[in-house]
Amino acid sequence: MTSPSASSRKALSKIATNRLQKELMEWQVNPPAGFKHKVTDNLQRWVIEVNGAPGTLYSNETFQLQVDFPEHYPMEAPQVIFIPPAPLHPHIYSNGHICLDILYDSWSPAMTVSSVCISILSMLSSSSTKQRPNDDERYVKNCRNGRSPKETRWWFHDDKV
Amino acid sequence: MKGVNSAAMQAEQLKLDGNLCFMKNRFGAAIDAYTEAITLCPNVAIYWTNRALCHRKRNDWTRVEEDCRKAVQLDHNSVKGHYMLGLALMQRKKYAEGIKALERSLDLGRGANPRSYMVEEIWQELARAKYQEWEHDSTQRSWDLQNLKECCEIALVEKYSLDVTQMEGFTDEITDSASQQLQALNSVFSKASEPDTPKEIPDYLCCRITLDIFRDPVIAPSGFTYERAVILDHLNKVGMFDPITRQPLRPSQLVQNLAVKEAVQAFLETHGWAYRMD
Numbered sequence: 001m002t003s004p005s006a007s008s009r010k011a012l013s014k015i016a017t018n019r020l021q022k023e024l025m026e027w028q029v030n031p032p033a034g035f036k037h038k039v040t041d042n043l044q045r046w047v048i049e050v051n052g053a054p055g056t057l058y059s060n061e062t063f064q065l066q067v068d069f070p071e072h073y074p075m076e077a078p079q080v081i082f083i084p085p086a087p088l089h090p091h092i093y094s095n096g097h098i099c100l101d102i103l104y105d106s107w108s109p110a111m112t113v114s115s116v117c118i119s120i121l122s123m124l125s126s127s128s129t130k131q132r133p134n135d136d137e138r139y140v141k142n143c144r145n146g147r148s149p150k151e152t153r154w155w156f157h158d159d160k161v
Numbered sequence: 162m163k164g165v166n167s168a169a170m171q172a173e174q175l176k177l178d179g180n181l182c183f184m185k186n187r188f189g190a191a192i193d194a195y196t197e198a199i200t201l202c203p204n205v206a207i208y209w210t211n212r213a214l215c216h217r218k219r220n221d222w223t224r225v226e227e228d229c230r231k232a233v234q235l236d237h238n239s240v241k242g243h244y245m246l247g248l249a250l251m252q253r254k255k256y257a258e259g260i261k262a263l264e265r266s267l268d269l270g271r272g273a274n275p276r277s278y279m280v281e282e283i284w285q286e287l288a289r290a291k292y293q294e295w296e297h298d299s300t301q302r303s304w305d306l307q308n309l310k311e312c313c314e315i316a317l318v319e320k321y322s323l324d325v326t327q328m329e330g331f332t333d334e335i336t337d338s339a340s341q342q343l344q345a346l347n348s349v350f351s352k353a354s355e356p357d358t359p360k361e362i363p364d365y366l367c368c369r370i371t372l373d374i375f376r377d378p379v380i381a382p383s384g385f386t387y388e389r390a391v392i393l394d395h396l397n398k399v400g401m402f403d404p405i406t407r408q409p410l411r412p413s414q415l416v417q418n419l420a421v422k423e424a425v426q427a428f429l430e431t432h433g434w435a436y437r438m439d
Binding site: 015018019022023026072074075107108109110 | 407
């Protein structure tokens with residue numbers, strides 16, 4: 001059993017702190033389109049506002065992403081979830097967990113918060129139907145003890161939605 | 162002969178005693194033990210560097226310097242001797258000499274064992290020293306530039322009033338050209354101060370994983386360059402693939418990227434602020 005803050009319990013390593021400071025600076029100069037970082041003094045948890053892209057099912061909708069960084073970021077992926085209410089999407093569970101391979105098995109340390117955000121927005125934009133994953137109820141029930149999505153054994157849906 | 166040997170053995174024993182005291186943070190007692198060892202055998206560099214380390218713990222930098230000078234005189238290849246000598250010189254703000262000593266110890270340390278904790282520590286201190294040197298020099302440079310700029314401005318303004326009194330009539334033209342010259346002067350001086358103004362380090366000198374300036378760049382078969390320690394860590398912990406292209410990648414395929422390394426050196430030479438570490 002792991003609490004939702006599992007990944008934020010251990011302080012960031014020096015490498016992680018250094019890199020996040022650089023990412024934050026870069027974000028401030030050059031934020032990805034459609035995203036807004038909510039300013040806090042907590043480097044280890046970012047809250048990011050996402051605006052659904054115009055001309056997609058989610059245009060004019062706003063969501064919030066919560067990004068928690070592990071001690072050994074970027075050698076480990078950040079934990080990224082939507083703060084409920086999460087967008088209605090076949091790969092997004094009602095508890096905010098996101099089924100997206102780059103957040104888990106396919107993470108690479110060359111990715112950044114900014115590139116992850118862009119991937120999530122493109123996942124939203126390519127959706128043709130607003131619905132929850134088929135196993136939403138079962139999955140969310142399984143997560144009730146506050147399990148992190150990084151503990152989930154993901155079985156990735158295909159790219160088409 | 163026997164007498165010499167027993168003195169050496171006694172001195173070795175005193176060193177061990179000193180080391181024991183040092184580990185218990187009893188620096189005064191450790192200094193006494195090393196001093197006795199030095200009295201018996203004054204030509205063993207390690208006794209001097211060990212005593213210097215105690216002085217360092219007590220922030221007694223004058224004595225650190227004395228002991229280290231003796232140590233490097235006895236053993237030109239003493240990593241710790243050059244290292245602590247460098248630190249002591251930096252304390253006295255002898256930037257150029259201090260940096261030289263730290264660089265020497267880094268070279269020697271890398272030669273002995275490139276992966277040792279000492280090498281990392283020396284590197285950090287060297288970077289700090291270079292930053293301090295830059296801070297000191299750039300303050301002086303910007304002060305000099307500012308003075309020079311003010312003098313030039315005054316001279317231009319004086320020339321302008323001289324021209325105006327001499328040439329009645331065409332004052333509009335003179336005014337225009339004077340204000341153009343002042344502007345040009347301004348831009349010349351702001352150009353001159355550019356290298357000393359911290360800005361972003363160019364992306365091509367930064368690792369795509371650390372986002373920081375390269376120290377020991379290695380190139381992968383993909384053509385991408387990474388920081389050696391970090392890419393090795395990635396291959397070890399995340400997986401045997403190139404972080405950007407995701408092609409399979411093994412540690413033996415990584416090759417030192419000398420061109421980038423030289424570019425970093427050249428950049429740091431003229432942009433000392435980039436030595437800053439958080």
